[in-house]
Structure formats: C-alpha cells, structure tokens
Amino acid sequence: MDGAAATVSIRHRSGEVVEDRAWAEVSVGLLKTAVPWRIFRWYKGQRHYSGVYWSATMWDHVIYESRLELARLLLADFDPSVQCITAQPFLLKAQVEGKLRRHIPDYLLVTRQGPVVVDVKPLRRLSRPEVVFTFDWTRRVVESQGWQYEVWSEPPTVELENIRFLAGYRRDWLFSSDLLDELHEADLDGVPLGQAERLLPCRPAPQVRSAIHHLLWTHHLVTDLDQPLTPSQTLRRGV
Known part of the structure; x- marks a missing residue:
C-alpha cells in the first residue's frame, strides 16, 4: 500500500x-x-482531559484531548522551527488489507523543515496490535507524500515542566518593549539566572525576571532545560 x-x-x-x-x-x-x-x-466523569490552549505560534486557541496532547502542544509552541499548528487536521482513509481504514491524526505541524503529521499515544499503549497496525499504515501514507510522520509519547519530565513554566511568559504584549531592548543590549551571556535581574537596577526586579523568562521562551536567551531551572542556571545568548 502507498x-x-x-x-x-x-x-x-x-x-x-x-x-x-x-x-x-x-x-x-x-x-x-x-x-x-x-x-x-466536556461532561461529568469523562476519562479524557480535553481543553484549549492559547498558542503563541498561532495567536489563537488550539485544542487538545488529553494531558499528553497538551504536553506535545506545549513543546510545539516552544519550538522556533514550528510555523503552524493544526489540531486534528483531517480524516485519513485508505484501503488496507481489503478493508477501508480511517484515522484522524492529532496534529499537523508545519515546520521550516517541512510538514510533520503527529500522533500522540502513551508509551504503555504503543505495543497494542491495533495501535501498531494503525500507525504503520498511517506512516506509509504520510511518508508517500514526502512528509514526516511522528509517533510521540511522554517527554522527559524536567524538560516538560520547564517549558510549561516558561509558557506562562509566552504572551509578548505583556512585556515592555523598552525593557526587552535593554535586556537585549545587556551582557547576559554566561550570567546566572538569579543574578541577571540585578543588571538593570533601575527596573523592578520582578519585571526584569519575568522579561528574562519571556526571552527564554522566545529563545533570545537559552539555558539547559534538561535540569530544573534554578538561580544558578547559566544564561547564554540565543537567536
């Protein structure tokens, strides 16, 4: 089948x-x-945690149907190569082993490297025969177009929690452009996160700290997200 x-x-x-x-x-x-x-x-007693997430990439809300889908959505929104996020983008149909099969992927990510069709599934369910079968024929169809296909499961816990925290600072209109310009001009390369807010003593420390978190979200500053964010974390220049 192709x-x-x-x-x-x-x-x-x-x-x-x-x-x-x-x-x-x-x-x-x-x-x-x-x-x-x-x-x-939404209904009382439902087993799945559904909702909507305001995406900085889309400047709009994007739906999710589970906490795991929300995690993938957060990482996509944080990824600077992702230019568009579409949830449940299409109903795919194909004749496989003599039967008409149907599948709705969870996300389409349009990236600088090309389109990526994403299915999200807990690791514990990936070995189920019906899941293996569905993802196998879906992969073959998607890749026949020259697109990428991704089956995504639980990410590293620390990385996800760091990105979830930084997502609280994703709305750029909440930050003073003057303050952001001052931080861009400041020499933050190699400065510990806990000391960076002191480099602008004329600005309130909470505002500077929040702006630094926003610059981490936008990748203008980067740090090691594989470790818990602490005041000793070293900042580096990003994009």
Whole structure:
C-alpha cells in the first residue's frame, strides 16, 4: 500500500467540508486552513482531559484531548522551527488489507523543515496490535507524500515542566518593549539566572525576571532545560 489510493476529508472554519480529496493532491496550504475534524464535549466523569490552549505560534486557541496532547502542544509552541499548528487536521482513509481504514491524526505541524503529521499515544499503549497496525499504515501514507510522520509519547519530565513554566511568559504584549531592548543590549551571556535581574537596577526586579523568562521562551536567551531551572542556571545568548 502507498498513498496513491488514500483520501482525506477536511473541515473548514466556514463549516464547509471537503470530502475524500486524493492524498497526493492535498497541499499544506489547504490543511493550514482546516479546523479540528472532531467536535469534542466536556461532561461529568469523562476519562479524557480535553481543553484549549492559547498558542503563541498561532495567536489563537488550539485544542487538545488529553494531558499528553497538551504536553506535545506545549513543546510545539516552544519550538522556533514550528510555523503552524493544526489540531486534528483531517480524516485519513485508505484501503488496507481489503478493508477501508480511517484515522484522524492529532496534529499537523508545519515546520521550516517541512510538514510533520503527529500522533500522540502513551508509551504503555504503543505495543497494542491495533495501535501498531494503525500507525504503520498511517506512516506509509504520510511518508508517500514526502512528509514526516511522528509517533510521540511522554517527554522527559524536567524538560516538560520547564517549558510549561516558561509558557506562562509566552504572551509578548505583556512585556515592555523598552525593557526587552535593554535586556537585549545587556551582557547576559554566561550570567546566572538569579543574578541577571540585578543588571538593570533601575527596573523592578520582578519585571526584569519575568522579561528574562519571556526571552527564554522566545529563545533570545537559552539555558539547559534538561535540569530544573534554578538561580544558578547559566544564561547564554540565543537567536
């Protein structure tokens, strides 16, 4: 099986549904305008943690249907190579072993390196035969287009918690452009995180500290996120 016989269905913001478009004819531009294929509901006692996340990449809300999907969404939003994030971008259909199969990927990430179709699944469930089967044929279809396919599970805990913390500083309109300019001009390379806020003594320390966290979110400053963020963490110049 390859992608020649596969089709996708896409739902647009206007409510229009494009049905069974040949996979080989689908463009990134078309998928970037898609809205989530499924409409999820909140109800008492539901087993999945669904919600919406305001994405700095999209300047809009992006949905997730589990805490693990939210974690992948956070990392995508933090990744400077990601230019667009679309949740549940399409319904994929293909004839596999004599049956019509259907699958809705969790995310489409449009990156500087090309499109990446992402499925999120807990590590403990990856060995289930039905999961292996679905992800196998989905991979073959996606890669037939020259796109990347990613199956993503739990990330390193410390890295995720650091990025989750920095996400609280992702909204750039909350930070003074003058303050950010002063920090760009300051020599922060090699300065411990706990000392950096003292380099602008005329500014309130909490504002400087928050602005530094924003610059870490935007990668203008970088530090080792594999370790817990502490005042002794060394800052380095980023992009």
